[in-house]
Amino acid sequence: MRVLRGQVSESIPDQNVGRAMLATVSQTKEPTVRVWCPPKLVVFGPRDVHEDGYDQARAIVRNHGYRIRERSVGGRAVAYTGTTVAFARAEPVQNGRRSISDRYDRTVAQLQEALSSLGVTVERGEPSGAFCPGSQSLSAGGKIVGMAQRVREEAALTAGLVVTRDHEKLARVLKPTYDTLGVEFDPSAVGSIRRAGGRATTEDVTRTVERALVGGAEPTPMDVGRLLND
Numbered sequence: 001m002r003v004l005r006g007q008v009s010e011s012i013p014d015q016n017v018g019r020a021m022l023a024t025v026s027q028t029k030e031p032t033v034r035v036w037c038p039p040k041l042v043v044f045g046p047r048d049v050h051e052d053g054y055d056q057a058r059a060i061v062r063n064h065g066y067r068i069r070e071r072s073v074g075g076r077a078v079a080y081t082g083t084t085v086a087f088a089r090a091e092p093v094q095n096g097r098r099s100i101s102d103r104y105d106r107t108v109a110q111l112q113e114a115l116s117s118l119g120v121t122v123e124r125g126e127p128s129g130a131f132c133p134g135s136q137s138l139s140a141g142g143k144i145v146g147m148a149q150r151v152r153e154e155a156a157l158t159a160g161l162v163v164t165r166d167h168e169k170l171a172r173v174l175k176p177t178y179d180t181l182g183v184e185f186d187p188s189a190v191g192s193i194r195r196a197g198g199r200a201t202t203e204d205v206t207r208t209v210e211r212a213l214v215g216g217a218e219p220t221p222m223d224v225g226r227l228l229n230d
Helices: 014-028 054-063 096-117 167-181 202-214 224-229
Strands: 002-005 032-036 041-044 067-070 078-080 085-092 137-139 143-151 155-162 220-223
Touching: 002 224, 014 032, 014 085, 014 155, 014 224, 032 202, 041 054, 041 167, 054 067, 054 167, 078 167, 085 202, 096 137, 096 143, 096 155, 096 202, 220 224
Parallel strands: 002 032, 002 220, 041 067
Antiparallel strands: 032 085, 041 078, 085 155, 137 143, 143 155
């Protein structure tokens, strides 16, 4: 089990790292985990870029002081405040899409246990009007965790985010952005570990989620820059 650590240039989209993880795991068959805190950023989904209000939504995001990225897969826009924890686990697969549910179930269980150890009990599902709505979410007084999968012939990437705090900041940038895109959004549907009563620091959450996704294996640390340069 490899664990990627270190920083990459802000000019390199995280989805480029995800592609590199998938490519490497396809060759080595060694699962790889990365848990990190992106900078202040809004990432638009493929459906967003085709909406009539997309240019205005980008202007709103910039006026709030966030960088902009686009991703090729997944749902609607998500935001990172600098304290939001992102995670990704790439692993080899033999039956591709037929094992999607198993990977989701395993990841959900690991994250539930991780958050419980941080003093937060989360349930599967999300309230109506949540950001980037999807069935694979965890909530406690609002959506805290969202995730998605990218599946290739020989490897799959399960990735998502954990809102540690700053739920008000997320709502503040996402509300006008979603309104402009014509997408339902309820600011009160944004949760966080802090809002649910947890007091863990962002660093604590990062370490705890990493341990959970490693799943008891002995990790081999690897600098993320080396992965991109290999």
